[in-house]
Amino acid sequence: xxxxxxxxxxxxxxxxxxxxxxxxxxxxxxxxxxxxxxxxxxxxxxxxxxxxxxxxxxxxxxxxxxxxxxxxxxxxxxxxxxxxxxxxxxxxxxxxxxx
DNA sequence: CTCGTGACTTACG
DNA sequence: ACGTAAGCCACGA
Numbered sequence: 389x390x391x392x393x394x395x396x397x398x399x400x401x402x403x404x405x406x407x408x409x410x411x412x413x414x415x416x417x418x419x420x421x422x423x424x425x426x427x428x429x430x431x432x433x434x435x436x437x438x439x440x441x442x443x444x445x446x447x448x449x450x451x452x453x454x455x456x457x458x459x460x461x462x463x464x465x466x467x468x469x470x471x472x473x474x475x476x477x478x479x480x481x482x483x484x485x486x487x
Numbered sequence: 488c489t490c491g492t493g494a495c496t497t498a499c500g
Numbered sequence: 501a502c503g504t505a506a507g508c509c510a511c512g513a
Binding site: 421424428 | 509
């Protein structure tokens with residue numbers, strides 16, 4: 389199975405109300421290709437089934453987003469999932485999902 | 488095979 | 501806190 393498919397699969401496992409980081413995502417597939425995670429999201433081959441907005445930076449900041457509205461929409465979607473965002477940062481202690 | 492790319496991370500000054 | 505640099509890895513051309 390291709391790495392990209394594994395990443396997508398894992399990302400879909402993130403429960404509602406939780407988020408994950410590029411770092412954790414890479415670790416979950418036994419890889420250190422942190423940068424590639426974002427690369428995959430941007431390419432967005434399966435955007436319909438992949439909640440890329442649940443992927444954030446290791447320090448809890450939002451990171452980036454190429455969808456409609458960009459960062460703003462990403463934050464909105466996260467809030468919709470019940471996640472509290474403080475000054476563009478997410479409380480990883482509460483919302484980080486580990487694989 | 489090599490090269491460029493990327494929504495990252497860590498370390499250092 | 502901020503900018504810079506280096507490390508990292510899969511993928512397409």
